[in-house]
Amino acid sequence: MKRSLALVMGLCLAGVALAQAQPPGAVWGYKVKPGDRLVDIAKTYQKKPDEWKQLQLRNGVTEPKLLTPGKQLNIPVGELKQGNPVAEAVLVHGGVQRLDKSGQPIGKLSSGDILKMGDRLQTSARSTLTIRFADDSRMLVTEKSTIDLTSLVNYGKTGMADTKVQVLEGGTDSQVTPQRGPAARYEIGTPAINLAVRGTGFRIQVDSRSGETRTEVDEGLIAGTAKGQQALIGRGFGLIAEPGKPLGTPQALLPAPQLEARDEVIGKLPIQFAWQSLAGAQQYRLQLLAQVQGAEAIIEDALLQTTRVQWDDLPDGDYVLRIRGVHASGLEGLNAVKAFALRTKPEPPKLTFPGDGQRSTGSKISFRWDAATEAHSYRFQAAEDERFAQVVALVPNIAGDVGAVLLALPPGSYFWRVASVTRAGVIGPYSDAFRLELQGGVP
Numbered sequence: 248m249k250r251s252l253a254l255v256m257g258l259c260l261a262g263v264a265l266a267q268a269q270p271p272g273a274v275w276g277y278k279v280k281p282g283d284r285l286v287d288i289a290k291t292y293q294k295k296p297d298e299w300k301q302l303q304l305r306n307g308v309t310e311p312k313l314l315t316p317g318k319q320l321n322i323p324v325g326e327l328k329q330g331n332p333v334a335e336a337v338l339v340h341g342g343v344q345r346l347d348k349s350g351q352p353i354g355k356l357s358s359g360d361i362l363k364m365g366d367r368l369q370t371s372a373r374s375t376l377t378i379r380f381a382d383d384s385r386m387l388v389t390e391k392s393t394i395d396l397t398s399l400v401n402y403g404k405t406g407m408a409d410t411k412v413q414v415l416e417g418g419t420d421s422q423v424t425p426q427r428g429p430a431a432r433y434e435i436g437t438p439a440i441n442l443a444v445r446g447t448g449f450r451i452q453v454d455s456r457s458g459e460t461r462t463e464v465d466e467g468l469i470a471g472t473a474k475g476q477q478a479l480i481g482r483g484f485g486l487i488a489e490p491g492k493p494l495g496t497p498q499a500l501l502p503a504p505q506l507e508a509r510d511e512v513i514g515k516l517p518i519q520f521a522w523q524s525l526a527g528a529q530q531y532r533l534q535l536l537a538q539v540q541g542a543e544a545i546i547e548d549a550l551l552q553t554t555r556v557q558w559d560d561l562p563d564g565d566y567v568l569r570i571r572g573v574h575a576s577g578l579e580g581l582n583a584v585k586a587f588a589l590r591t592k593p594e595p596p597k598l599t600f601p602g603d604g605q606r607s608t609g610s611k612i613s614f615r616w617d618a619a620t621e622a623h624s625y626r627f628q629a630a631e632d633e634r635f636a637q638v639v640a641l642v643p644n645i646a647g648d649v650g651a652v653l654l655a656l657p658p659g660s661y662f663w664r665v666a667s668v669t670r671a672g673v674i675g676p677y678s679d680a681f682r683l684e685l686q687g688g689v690p
Contacts, residue, residue: 341374392417501580514676528572593621
C-alpha cells in the first residue's frame with residue numbers, strides 16, 4: 248500500500264500533464280534542415296501552403312530561401328495539415344464485424360481493411376482484431392469485445408496523432424508509440440474511467456454488465472480520471488474502477504510466474520509447459536498467440552487452476568505463450584512470456600535396428616530405419632551423450648530409398664537418431680534417440 252501511494256503522490260504533476268487536453272494556442276516545432284525553403288515547409292505541413300508568409304512573420308524569418316539549419320519554426324496546431332482519419336485492421340482472426348449505432352451488424356471485417364473514425368467494431372468468441380493507428384501504435388482487441396473509434400486524427404508528416412477509443416465491453420491490449428508533440432495523444436475511455444498515455448503497454452478489461460474496468464500496466468505510465476479524480480498507474484500496478492464511484496488506489500500486480508525451461512524449437516507433440524506456483528495467485532491466465540500474416544493473434548485464452556498446460560494437436564508455426572497470475576481482486580499480473588517454434592514436419596522415420604538399449608559387438612554396425620512419407624533424404628547423427636553435444640558421426644545426405652547407414656565405431660556407449668529432409672531441403676525434427684552399447688570383438 249505504501250509503495251502504490253508513494254507512486255501516486257510522487258508522480259502527481261506528471262499525471263496532470265499526461266492527461267490534460269491540448270492547450271489553446273499550442274504550436275508544433277519544426278527544426279530547419281540544410282537546404283530547406285520556407286515555401287516547401289509550408290507545403291508539407293500547413294493546411295494552407297499559400298500562407299507561408301504568415302509563417303515567415305510569425306517566426307521572424309528575414310530570408311525565406313536561406314534558412315538557418317537548426318532554427319525552430321513554430322506552426323500553430325490548428326494550422327497543421329491533417330492526413331486521412333483512418334486506421335488499419337492489420338489482422339482479423341475469427342469473426343469481427345462492423346456495427347451500426349444500434350448494435351446491428353453491417354459487415355464483416357477482413358485483414359487489411361481500412362477503419363474510419365466513428366466505426367463501431369465487435370469481436371466474437373475466440374476472435375481477435377489487431378489495429379494499427381497512424382502513429383504505429385497497436386491495439387489487440389480480445390474476444391467478445393465492442394469498441395468505438397471516436398478519434399483518428401493524424402497530423403501528417405509531423406508524426407502526431409490524436410487517437411481515442413471507447414471500449415464498451417471486453418478487453419484490449421495496447422502497445423503505444425511514445426507520444427511526442429502538443430497534439431499527440433492516445434486515450435481510451437470506458438464506462439468507468441478515462442485513460443491517457445504517452446507511450447506504454449497496458450491492458451484493460453470492461454465488464455459487459457456493470458462497466459467495471461480493470462486496468463493493468465506492463466510498461467510506462469497511465470493517467471486515469473473519473474468523477475474529477477485522477478490516479479497514476481505505473482508499471483507493475485493495476486486499478487479497478489467502477490462507474491459512478493471515486494477512483495481507488497493503484498495496487499501492485501502479481502509478478503510474472505517462473506516458467507520451466509523449454510527449447511525454443513520443439514519437434515514433436517504433445518507439447519507441455521509448466522510454471523512454478525505463484526504466491527497470491529488464485530488462478531492463471533493462459534494466452535497462446537500465433538504469428539498470422541506478420542501479426543500476433545490470440546488463438547487460445549483460458550483461466551487455469553493448474554500450473555501445467557499440454558497441447559496434443561497444434562499445427563506447426565511460431566507461437567508466443569503468455570502466463571500470468573490472477574489475484575483474488577481480479578487484477579491480472581505481469582506476463583511470463585515464452586516464444587517458441589513448433590516444427591514437427593517432416594516427421595522423422597521409425598528407427599528399427601539396433602534397438603534401443605541393444606548391445607552389439609564388432610567394428611562395424613548397420614543402422615536402419617523405416618521409410619518416412621515426406622522424406623526425400625535423411626540426416627543421421629551419433630553422439631556420446633544424450634543431448635548430442637558430442638557428435639561423433641554425422642551423415643547429412645542419405646538417399647530416401649536407402650534407409651540405412653554402415654559405420655565403423657570404436658567400443659563405447661552411443662546415442663543415435665535420424666531426421667527426414669524434404670525435397671526442398673527442409674530438415675525436420677530428429678527421432679527419439681536410441682542408445683547403443685558397442686563392444687569390441689567378433690560379432
